[in-house]
Every structure is written in structure tokens, then in C-alpha cells.
Amino acid sequence: MPSTAHIRCGDDLRDLLPQAGWAGDYLPIADPVCVGAVSDGDLMAYLGQRARVVALHAGVDAQEARLRLGREYMALNSLGKYDRVLLWFEHDLWDQAVLIRVLSLLAGRAPLEGRLFLMPADGRRAFAHLPAEELAGLEPVALGALQLEAGAEAWAAFADPDPTALDRLSRRALPLPHLAPALRRHLQDLPWRNDGLALTERLLLRAVAEGAAGLPAALAALQKADPVFQVTDLIVKEVAQRLSAGPQRLIGRDAPWQLTERGRLVLAGEARHRPPPRFQGGVMVGPDPAWWWDRRAAGVHGTL
Structure with missing residues (x-):
């Protein structure tokens, strides 16, 4: 059986995926990217910035938030050891914002070529609300350089103090199926x-x-x-x-x-x-x- 990593923007599928037959390591990214300030560039500076946002938003200790975010984002560096990496992100703005953050960090990583897959969301229902047999029957969709580059471009525009590039991007036909409507909702x-x-x-x-x-x-x-x-x-x-x-x-x-x-x-x-x-x-x-x-x-x- 191929080794698998599941990346998800939270813990809601941690127990559901094994029940539906999806084995593998569960790697959450619990950063609420659609809330508060974000920036592009240095990841360490970003983690400090987001820890402050999360601490205020969720009422948790800033150091605790920084340690969790650090563990979650650093786990992306270990993806090369897996045969496949499945991305579980729905159509909602929350999910799409985390998706482009993740894709921006994975773009250009040669060891992941041919191993990244996006799980198909139907644009209406959360994965957690699907019957187990339907969740089990989902077919992963391969992600290539085009989708990774689109995610990285969207992230750079999302983090830009000038939103006009994001506005233009949201009007284009994008290779990520639910991204454009989510970006427009963000704007x-x-x-x-x-x-x-x-x-x-x-x-x-x-x-x-x-x-x-x-x-x-x-x-x-x-x-x-x-x-x-x-x-x-x-x-x-x-x-x-x-x-x-x-x-x-x-x-x-x-x-x-x-x-x-x-x-x-x-x-x-x-x-x-x-x-x-x-x-x-x-x-x-x-x-x-x-x-x-x-x-x-x-x-x-x-x-x-």
C-alpha cells in the first residue's frame, strides 16, 4: 500500500478518514488564513505574525499558537517521504485560503512531482458531512505545475497590500476549481x-x-x-x-x-x-x- 499524507485545514477529518478507508498520516494546517493579517516572503516572520493573529482571534497563548503553527508548517518539509499527498480542501473561502498558502509553499519542490492530489469537493457540502461510502469513493485529482503556480500566484496577490492583482486574478479562469469565487468573496x-x-x-x-x-x-x-x-x-x-x-x-x-x-x-x-x-x-x-x-x-x- 502506498504511503499517504492527508493535508487538511483543521482536525475535523482526523477520525473520519480512517473510518472511510483512507489510511495515512494526518497533517492539519489550523492557520485561519482568511482571518487577519497575512504576508508573503519569510516563513519565520509569517509564523510570528500569524501566532499573534491566532492568539487574539481564538483567545489562546501566543507562544502556544506559534509552536503549533510551526509544527504544522514544518511538517510540509517531510512530504517527500510519502508516495502520495492528498489535499482535502472544499470550496469555502476558509479552505481555499489555506490551500493557496500550502500550494505557495510546495510550488517548485521537485520531489513532490506526480505525488500531489486534490480531493474533489462538490461545491456544496463539507467532506465531514458526506456519507462514509461517498467519502470512500472519492477519486483524487492529480495536481501539476499549472495548479501549483496558480496557487502561488494567488497567495502572492492575497498577501499584497494592493488588492488589484487579486481582483484581476479572481476574474480569470483558474486551474483550481473553486478558487475564483472564494477570492471574490474575500475581496x-x-x-x-x-x-x-x-x-x-x-x-x-x-x-x-x-x-x-x-x-x-x-x-x-x-x-x-x-x-x-x-x-x-x-x-x-x-x-x-x-x-x-x-x-x-x-x-x-x-x-x-x-x-x-x-x-x-x-x-x-x-x-x-x-x-x-x-x-x-x-x-x-x-x-x-x-x-x-x-x-x-x-x-x-x-x-x-
């Missing part, structure tokens, strides 16, 4: 030109306006509304905290969640949101952003 979380809200922020405000009074209900509403970005509870919590901070808050601080008067005006298009500082991939967002999502042009534009 839609830049502030929108018409009201200053990111798409995830708008979906959360709408859910609260429609009665989602806390995290569980808001999470369910956002997951139902947005199949391309299946947000997590931590993402919803972080966005809610962002929108409930400061004197111009859009969501009240106290439970149950309710829109403030300003939140109602912004959601109705009668006032403009000035976003607090944050990063969207490599792009800095702030009260007066340099980059916007223009819904009419369905693309990125510079300062108003």
Missing part, C-alpha cells in the same frame, strides 16, 4: 463603497435586525446566507465585537444583541460606517480606507 469583505460595510458585517447586521439576538442564531443565519464563506463562531464573535465597539457602534454592547440607531441607519443606507483598523489579507482597512469594494462595478477600487 467583498473590504469596505463597500456605498456604505463602508464589509459583506460579513452587513450580513450580521441584517441577521440581528431580523431577530438573531446572540451568537448561535447569528452564526446559523450567516451560514445559511453565505455558502462561499461558511463563517465560524469565532469569526461571528469577532465581527460582532468590532461592530459593538466605540461611540459609533452599530450593535449594542449588551445581550440580547440589537442594532443601535446608527446601526439601523447604516443598514438602511442612510448613514456611512467608518470601519475600525483591521487587515483583510494583506490589505490595511481603517476609517478612511485606501481600497473599497464597488458593488456596481463588482470589483475593487481605490480611495474615493
Whole structure:
């Protein structure tokens, strides 16, 4: 039997894959790449940057986060010992962001030629939700230089402080089946030109306006509304905290969640949101952003 490594953006398939007959070593990459700042270039600097992001996002110790990320990314250096490497990434933005991070690190590694395979996602369901017999019957799709180069190009654009290259890339026919829609969804979380809200922020405000009074209900509403970005509870919590901070808050601080008067005006298009500082991939967002999502042009534009 060929030796196999399974790369996945988390631990959700660790027990399911052996049950479905997929033997091999399980190598998770638990870096939530679609959350917070990222950068291209030196991996050690990247790990330090991401450890700080993960510590704030998940409420864990920064050193603990750095050690885990280091172990997971360094495991990619051992892939040459396997006969095949299976990449388990779905259509969702979370998965696709980790996929291009991984492909950017594997591009050009000669020992992996002919050994890399992408597991086919159907664009609707998570692998963890598939019946065991369907999971067992999936046919790996070989990845070649074209797909690896596309992943590396996408990562460089994802990490760039200027999002126009990523915008152009997301309009092309790409050799990775679910990448372009995920990249466009990522760009839609830049502030929108018409009201200053990111798409995830708008979906959360709408859910609260429609009665989602806390995290569980808001999470369910956002997951139902947005199949391309299946947000997590931590993402919803972080966005809610962002929108409930400061004197111009859009969501009240106290439970149950309710829109403030300003939140109602912004959601109705009668006032403009000035976003607090944050990063969207490599792009800095702030009260007066340099980059916007223009819904009419369905693309990125510079300062108003």
C-alpha cells in the first residue's frame, strides 16, 4: 500500500478518514488564513505574525499558537517521504485560503512531482458531512505545475497590500476549481463603497435586525446566507465585537444583541460606517480606507 499524507485545514477529518478507508498520516494546517493579517516572503516572520493573529482571534497563548503553527508548517518539509499527498480542501473561502498558502509553499519542490492530489469537493457540502461510502469513493485529482503556480500566484496577490492583482486574478479562469469565487468573496469583505460595510458585517447586521439576538442564531443565519464563506463562531464573535465597539457602534454592547440607531441607519443606507483598523489579507482597512469594494462595478477600487 502506498504511503499517504492527508493535508487538511483543521482536525475535523482526523477520525473520519480512517473510518472511510483512507489510511495515512494526518497533517492539519489550523492557520485561519482568511482571518487577519497575512504576508508573503519569510516563513519565520509569517509564523510570528500569524501566532499573534491566532492568539487574539481564538483567545489562546501566543507562544502556544506559534509552536503549533510551526509544527504544522514544518511538517510540509517531510512530504517527500510519502508516495502520495492528498489535499482535502472544499470550496469555502476558509479552505481555499489555506490551500493557496500550502500550494505557495510546495510550488517548485521537485520531489513532490506526480505525488500531489486534490480531493474533489462538490461545491456544496463539507467532506465531514458526506456519507462514509461517498467519502470512500472519492477519486483524487492529480495536481501539476499549472495548479501549483496558480496557487502561488494567488497567495502572492492575497498577501499584497494592493488588492488589484487579486481582483484581476479572481476574474480569470483558474486551474483550481473553486478558487475564483472564494477570492471574490474575500475581496467583498473590504469596505463597500456605498456604505463602508464589509459583506460579513452587513450580513450580521441584517441577521440581528431580523431577530438573531446572540451568537448561535447569528452564526446559523450567516451560514445559511453565505455558502462561499461558511463563517465560524469565532469569526461571528469577532465581527460582532468590532461592530459593538466605540461611540459609533452599530450593535449594542449588551445581550440580547440589537442594532443601535446608527446601526439601523447604516443598514438602511442612510448613514456611512467608518470601519475600525483591521487587515483583510494583506490589505490595511481603517476609517478612511485606501481600497473599497464597488458593488456596481463588482470589483475593487481605490480611495474615493
